[in-house]
Amino acid sequence: MNENERKAFAGYVFEGFHLKPSPPPHELTEFLTSDANLFETIHMGAPKVDESAWILAIDGLVRKPLRLSLADLKTLPYKEVTSFHECYGSPLKPATSPVHRVGNVTWTGVPLDVLLNLAGLEKDAQFIWSEGLDRGSYGGQAIDRYQKDIPLEKALSTEVLVAYAMNGMPLSINRGGPARLVVPGYFGTNSTKWLCKISAQRDRPQSPFTTVWYNETVGESGSTVTRPVWEATPHSIITSPGDQSTVQSGPVNLNGWAWAGQPVSKVEVSVDDGASWIEADVKPRHQFEWQRFQVLVNLPNGSHRIACRATDINGLTQPLSGSRNEVNRIQVIAK
Incomplete structure (x- = not known):
């Protein structure tokens, strides 16, 4: 040969x-x-x-x-x-x-x-x-x-x-x-x-x-x-605030990135470890870049378990646990 x-x-x-x-x-x-x-x-x-x-x-x-x-x-x-x-x-x-x-x-x-x-x-x-x-x-x-x-x-x-x-x-x-x-x-x-x-x-x-x-x-x-393992499944991360960080209580701007093989159409954020979800604003995708999401959340005094999950245009959503692309969770203290 x-x-x-x-x-x-x-x-x-x-x-x-x-x-x-x-x-x-x-x-x-x-x-x-x-x-x-x-x-x-x-x-x-x-x-x-x-x-x-x-x-x-x-x-x-x-x-x-x-x-x-x-x-x-x-x-x-x-x-x-x-x-x-x-x-x-x-x-x-x-x-x-x-x-x-x-x-x-x-x-x-x-x-x-x-x-x-x-x-x-x-x-x-x-x-x-x-x-x-x-x-x-x-x-x-x-x-x-x-x-x-x-x-x-x-x-x-x-x-x-x-x-x-x-x-x-x-x-x-x-x-x-x-x-x-x-x-x-x-x-x-x-x-x-x-x-x-x-x-x-x-x-x-x-x-x-x-x-x-x-x-x-x-x-x-x-x-x-x-x-x-070909097309990437929906995934997202929180970039701000950082894990284990301390923030001022009250309105907090939460930001991150979401991506998938197909465009991400929705990102949801939870500030109570998944008990309830709030929909974030997501920038549209132009090529195959990751997509910025942001949402203003209210954090009273105390410790908060915050999570984010992405959904693509076909309805495929990040699993809550047990997977390589499970939802990203961070711990934040509000004072």
């Missing part, structure tokens, strides 16, 4: 799993998340990439396979997409505990549909596979490449990019540079870093990152089904 696109691998910057968590929600007040405040999840270590040898191969069920250098990629039409970027959480344990690894950034890159149209998709293509240059060990398995897939319908959506910049700066190694896949509205695991190959295929790949990990079991129509 000719895999010249993998020759850009030049060793490791570091090996093994790496996690830089998000800061606490009260530090995520800016609309755009800085590189310093954006979480990092790296499964098998960060590869050194020889940019002079870097090639993006586009093959599979296409009429005209492509091999593009970084310079070639940057000559093509590009766009900017602002999107929330969210980590699903560890696939090695049940998704029953809250995960708040999220940020909001602007990506710059070539729309994937432009590349697929240049290559000419065959009619049998149903999934678009992506491969990264990273390799190593994860979950007790030796793995020769990070490999993911997305359905063709999503791949052809104009927001999906082969990105080479974030917040106006070239992608660093820890961000997946020199180029990565970005799939707005989907969990970050689908946005393959250190991208080297795009392949149009009829079926899903047999990668442990698609067959063993990053799947969830859900109830549908009276039965349970296993589905890929």
